[in-house]
Amino acid sequence: MMHRFQTFAAAATIGLFMPFVMAEAEQEMDTNYIFGIRWEVNDMPSRIRVNGMPLSFSGRPRTMDARLPVSQYTKSGRNEVSLTSWLPEYDETHELALSMLYWKPGWNPNTEAKTAFRVVVHPGQDDGEPAVEYEEGNPELPLQPVVDSARWIVHKDYDELVVSFENRQATPEWCWQKGEVLKDDKATRDSLTKAYRNIHDLLEAGDNDRLMDDWWATMVRENAEAYGEPEGYVRHRAGFQVFMGKPDVFQLAPFPVEPMKLNLAADNRVAWLTTKGVTKPLKFNHVQEENVSSQIQSFFIRRDGEWIVCR
Incomplete structure (x- = not known):
């Protein structure tokens, strides 16, 4: 034992x-x-x-x-x-x-x-x-x-x-294989934090179309390719419209004030942030359920200095 x-x-x-x-x-x-x-x-x-x-x-x-x-x-x-x-x-x-x-x-x-x-x-x-x-x-x-x-x-x-x-199956080279190699430092964390804040602002504004067009487009395209599904179907499934316009059911949590933890994977080409433990910084609290939330798990890559949601 x-x-x-x-x-x-x-x-x-x-x-x-x-x-x-x-x-x-x-x-x-x-x-x-x-x-x-x-x-x-x-x-x-x-x-x-x-x-x-x-x-x-x-x-x-x-x-x-x-x-x-x-x-x-x-x-x-x-x-x-x-x-x-x-x-x-x-x-x-x-x-x-x-x-x-x-x-x-x-x-x-x-x-x-x-x-x-x-x-x-x-x-x-x-x-x-x-x-x-x-x-x-x-x-x-x-x-x-x-x-x-x-x-x-x-x-x-x-x-x-x-x-x-x-x-052994022929597989596309995915976005998470092609991002910039990232450094595990404060500059990377602060830069990614700004990207999270921009997404939080769009979630707060209820602008699902801009979220999908400006941030999630690569993920939608590659997931559609991976599973042979229409992009429109994948985009709809990936969207946040289910959480928007329902303040009596879902409320966007405030953006974290304290510095977050930078996490890297896939040969340091993929990054994401967490707060305490494994908690995600972007989440919708369930108004009618105490201490219950729907957390948004996203993996980012950086290309030409710009962050995009890869997965």
């Missing part, structure tokens, strides 16, 4: 240098699969990241597994996913697992998605080493696990299950 005093803190991804063994030699495939991720935490808090970008955070224990589409976060070649949890101790029954899924457009991802591979770990057991489950030698798998990359990393305040995989 593993013991540790629990201290809740924002986690930083720490990499390990180690040799990798490919499950299958990568070879680009001319397919059109949609990719997703599934994670099982079995009554534990969790956070999931793809290529360093946090896609889901649950500070409370959850018993049901969860899944998300991740085509727009997956690049050609090598990728990395991580599942984080934090408990003061683990017993033999605790299990964490993550799986990469794929399905064709038109399939029902809840019932027809196929599993490329699954990685599972039992941190409370003596060996505590992750096991990679996949169909060895299957040349049709678009996502191939890098078997020897799977590891369970014990940090001071949190633990994470990490695995790399190769995407």
Whole structure:
């Protein structure tokens, strides 16, 4: 059994240098699969990241597994996913697992998605080493696990299950691969803070069209490409009109006064800000529900000195 005093803190991804063994030699495939991720935490808090970008955070224990589409976060070649949890101790029954899924457009991802591979770990057991489950030698798998990359990393305040995989499907070069390399410094944070404030002003003014045209256009275009959907449909789904004009239901939270934390990912080409813990600076409070809000998670890149919402 593993013991540790629990201290809740924002986690930083720490990499390990180690040799990798490919499950299958990568070879680009001319397919059109949609990719997703599934994670099982079995009554534990969790956070999931793809290529360093946090896609889901649950500070409370959850018993049901969860899944998300991740085509727009997956690049050609090598990728990395991580599942984080934090408990003061683990017993033999605790299990964490993550799986990469794929399905064709038109399939029902809840019932027809196929599993490329699954990685599972039992941190409370003596060996505590992750096991990679996949169909060895299957040349049709678009996502191939890098078997020897799977590891369970014990940090001071949190633990994470990490695995790399190769995407063999021909994939566009996404915006988050092409942004400027950013410095983790006050100048970058202050510059990004101004971008957040401009977005906050537009949210306050209820100007959804300018938000979509001036800030979210790249994200809308690439998400439409990733999932084969019309841009108009993606734009509507990404919009904030559901929160606007309903002051008795949703209220935009004031813009934070204190300096925020700068977060970087994807080889320091992607940035976002957080306030206390993992809280997002842009959020709509639910008027009729105490301490409940809808937070806006956006990942930014900078091109030619200008910030844009990439994801």
